Amino acid sequence: MAENEAQVSPPESLLQLIDNLSRFHREHEEYYSQAPLREASELQARSRVLKALADWWSEVGVGEQASSSVGFAGAQDLNAPGLVAESGVLFMEGEGEPAELQRLKREIRQVADDAEQSGAWLTHAMEQAWDIAGSLAAYPVLADLLGERHRIISNDWQSAALQSLIARLLRRALDLLAKVDFAPAALRADLAGQRHAPAYLYSASEMLDRAADLTAESAMLVHDNERRWRVFRARVRELQSA
Template sequence: MPEDETRRTPPDPLLRVIDNLARFHREHEKYYAQAPLRQAAELQARSRALKSLADRWSEAEAGGRSEAEADGRTPAIGFAGAEDLNAPGLVAESGILFMEGEGEPAELRRLRRDVGTIAEDTGQSGAWLAGAMEEAWEIAGSLAAHPALADLLGERHRIIADDWQSAGLQTLVARLLRRALDLLARVDFAPAALRADLAGERDAPRYLYAASELLDRAADLMAESAMLVHGNERRWRVFRARVRALRSEHG
């Protein structure tokens, strides 16, 4: 290689580091281009469940016992389904079943627990990614000293910018999910408490609608985050091809 070209090309140890980062970060991003889409679908399913309950509780008359039980023809049975609280079709879809003499359905507790887990994981991922992009930004700036990579610096910085934006979306998703859980915590899901609410102000369905809307927005942002990361696939491929070509020139 001519001496002037040697000065223009990064030294091989640096190229090895850049190649390593490009290879493994590209593989890492393949995962994060898919995983948020699965989580978004899960959040949408949970949002539908909350809306179904809110729809039911917005219209149902507070009751409790069936007509047969009410007129004495049939004795009250524990663990019987609550006619006035269960939403049509929701039991089969989500497993959420309100039963007489019981408290909050186990499936509803699990829903809230799962949303909390997603919020925690997403918040941690967003914080980690933001920190990683701080460091990547500085490294990418140092590559400007090597003219052989100059025409790819736009691609590299675009990758960082998109990942940084994805990190911000993940942080916002975590906030939305935590606030949705705060709203759900305002509702007492025991059948007796729900019936008292249905006979009064009907606050429960309003809280459920609001929480479901936050879950919907979180799901949208998770999908947007995945799209940003997925859009980097070709940029990584082009960038790494150039780095490998330069390494081959080093021989």
């Protein structure tokens, strides 16, 4: 009986490895099932800033309201009602692009960089995890859990792909924002003519919205793993006790 047990049970070293992975990766994923939701909310907030400006600039008239020559005075025609208090974005006479918009773009770029790095790391990790999970098929006592383990891997792999796509969307949104000259004089020239600026802002905001949706979807995929890790680890600990 002991000989048959040895044939179907993984070696103790492998059980210890699986137990370690099941514990710490479950804890790691508990964080990544929540943190992306906060990030999605922040992306949506940045998108709302762009939409508010686009809405206002699609309708506001320029000319008589643009006559103030007082430095640092608020540009009445360019500042969307209520947006200054909500976001801090303030267009001022005699100034260039608001510092708050510059910061908004830096933050988006940082999120894109982080998403790209996370996606690349997770893709590599899942390549290795896939191979290890396949080797567990040699042990019948784990056969009924192989579906659970591969579901964890597939969820994480899909999350990795989403991270890469999120990075692409955010960088393309930045490309569109780079088409807009946010200096008050340049904006007024555009709004007095073809009004291209609102169109670029709408499209950039829609890309931020999609990135936010995918970020939330990534969190849902990771959250789906929680019970599966718990079940998998429980079996491993049973085998260790035996």
